[in-house]
Amino acid sequence: MDTKKSFTVKEATVKLMQFCAYRDRTHKEVEEKLKSMNMIPEAQQHIIMQLMQENFLNEERFAKSFARGKFRIKKWGKKRITNELKLRGISSRNIQTGLKEISEADYISTFHEISEKKWESITETSVIKKKKKLADYLQYRGWESHLIFEKASDLATSSD
Incomplete structure (x- = not known):
């Protein structure tokens, strides 16, 4: 016997409005939430449209x-x-x-700040290994390769 609660379209809409009001959500998250509530596709589309019209989903x-x-x-x-x-x-x-929410000046200054902080924290004695550790760290965090390699070279040169 399935004990999953069933929702009316109105109940589901109210529940999803609360879900979206708590923090911004993606369409994907809302669709998954509606599926987990066992809503039929037509009801899902109706609710998503209403959420978009009322600016809960943007x-x-x-x-x-x-x-x-x-x-x-x-x-x-x-x-x-x-x-x-x-x-x-x-x-x-x-x-x-x-x-576009990220200003170029903030982006570059943050990049230099975290690069220098990380460089200081790496205890590796070999400059080549230290540069690799810095590059790996920055790449994992999604910084652009040209910025990383330029900065790693600058830091290696200045620490000699």
Whole structure:
């Protein structure tokens, strides 16, 4: 016997409004939530349209807040932010709009700040290994290769 609760379209809509009001969500997250509530496809589409019309569901807003947050809090580079947004099913247009939330000056100064901090924390004595550890760290966080290799060379030269 299936004991899963069933929802009316109205109940599901209210529940999803609360779900979206708590924090910005992607269409994908909302669709998964509706599927987990056993809503039929027609009801899912109706609810998603209503959420969009009432601005509970807005992927551009999601992309902007995601890009700002991951950059400011986690210090991710644009490549990592782009990949994470793609994984969440965000359109290229919205990804580009989201990335515009990060000012170029903040981006470059944050990059230099975390690079220098990481460089100082690496205890490796071999400069080549130290450069590799720095590059791996920055690449994992989604910073662009040309920035990484230029900075690693600068730091290696200045520490000689």
